Amino acid sequence: MSVVMVFFGLGFMGGWAAALAALAYAVVTLVRARPWDRPRRPGPPAVRLLVPAPAYLRFDRRLAAAVLLADLWLVSAVIVFGADGVFTEEWMGYPGMVDPTGQGYQAGAESLLRTTAWWTAGTALLARCWTTAGVQLCVLPPAAWWIGTFDTYYT
Template sequence: MGVVILFFGLFFMGGWAVALAGLGRASLMLWRDRGQEWVRSHGHPFARLLLPAPAYLRFDKTLAVTVLLADLWLVSGIVVLGADGIFTEEWMGYPGMMDPGGQGYQAGAVSMLRTTAWWSASAAVLGRCWTTAVVQLTVLPLSALWIASFDTYYT
């Protein structure tokens, strides 16, 4: 088994706990900063919309790290589940038996990553979490391109 697939396997097994811990930290930060201003009270209304208060920026950065960990967990799950008979990359080692039901796995995984990127980035923009939106629009589409570049038994 390749070292890289071992990394993805370990992150897939424990990454959910790390992502939940990050979400807990973001929630704790919301609770801790509840008495502070979340919107700037001075300046032009457009500037107040684009530049949130420092408490909100701290929350946005924590949320960005949390979604980055969740994205890594999602990509790790796709790679680990696809390594068992669908993908044929050299660094994955011998993938085992060919899965007859996996013909649409790669296309479905790429579509899911792109859809998740757009929905989560849209939710982040609506919540004015600019850093989180940038993370979602860079990590997930690049991961989708990376997974789409894998060789499979079916191509």
């Protein structure tokens, strides 16, 4: 097994814990801010809508870090589960027995990553978490494209 697969295996095994810890830290950051520090008071309505208060910006940055860890965990899960009989990339080592039910795995994984990116980015935009939305759109769609370039036994 190559070093890259060890990285993805470790990311899959421990990534969920790191993502949950980062999410808890982001929520604690928002809760610890006083309620009157969360909205921006001075300025016209457009500025208050587009430029959040400093306490909310800290929350957004920490939420973006948590989402990045969750994205890495999701991509690692797709690669680790696909390495067992679907993908034939040379850095994965021997992929094992070919699973005939895995023919749609690559397309399903790409669709999952793209759908997750658009839904989570849309939710982040509705919550005015601009950094989090940017992270979602910069990580998951390129990861879906990258997984789409893998060689499989079925193509």
